[in-house]
Amino acid sequence: MKKSARMLTFALVAFAFPIAALATVIDFSAVPAGCVSSYTESGVTFSATDGLGITANFGNGPNGTPGILGCNTSGNSFSTIRGTFASLFSGSVSVDMGDFDQDADVITLSLFDALNNLLATVSANLAADFSGMVTLTASAAGVDHVVFGGVGVEGSSVYSDNFAFVRGNAVPEPTTLALLGIALACLGVARRRKPN
Ligand SMILES: [Ca+2]
Numbered sequence: 001m002k003k004s005a006r007m008l009t010f011a012l013v014a015f016a017f018p019i020a021a022l023a024t025v026i027d028f029s030a031v032p033a034g035c036v037s038s039y040t041e042s043g044v045t046f047s048a049t050d051g052l053g054i055t056a057n058f059g060n061g062p063n064g065t066p067g068i069l070g071c072n073t074s075g076n077s078f079s080t081i082r083g084t085f086a087s088l089f090s091g092s093v094s095v096d097m098g099d100f101d102q103d104a105d106v107i108t109l110s111l112f113d114a115l116n117n118l119l120a121t122v123s124a125n126l127a128a129d130f131s132g133m134v135t136l137t138a139s140a141a142g143v144d145h146v147v148f149g150g151v152g153v154e155g156s157s158v159y160s161d162n163f164a165f166v167r168g169n170a171v172p173e174p175t176t177l178a179l180l181g182i183a184l185a186c187l188g189v190a191r192r193r194k195p196n
């Protein structure tokens with residue numbers, strides 16, 4: 001590999017890798033058995049918005065690993081899930097939600113501030129014959145808590161999994177472009193210094 005190409009590769013890897021490493025992912029594999037009132041991991045506390053608790057006892061979701069749902073202790077009305085940050089969060093939040101092909105669901109991820117003002121929300125429609133999971137992502141500054149889940153025939157009867165968040169710039173594209181520019185500038189300098 002030419003020296004200039006090595007320098008470009010190094011610059012891209014050195015700048016890109018720390019950005020990717022900042023993502024924190026909670027896969028709910030450590031949720032205790034049974035119905036729990038709340039579950040805390042990586043500075044986020046999850047609970048059911050109806051106060052009845054959450055559970056991973058429904059087993060593997062469509063992605064083949066356990067996800068969480070409301071405890072469904074009130075018939076078929078599954079609760080949406082609330083995730084509360086230990087301190088105000090600014091950045092991007094994502095969560096996978098989905099179901100087996102039993103009913104149509106509308107999945108939603110919403111971000112709120114400490115006064116319960118809606119900061120950002122995103123949703124998607126899952127058809128009745130859809131089996132799988134969809135990742136929803138939203139970003140905002142000063143997030144106190146998020147609410148996610150679905151509305152369907154059986155309430156929020158969707159599996160939620162892989163809650164992930166990245167602190168910092170909610171719109172990383174300009175930074176990435178700037179770093180790419182620096183890398184290309186290094187390549188240009190290397191080419192000028194190298195005699196043909
Ligand atoms: Ca999982």
Ligand SMILES: [Ca+2]
Nearest residue numbers: 099105152157
């Ligand atoms: Ca469902």
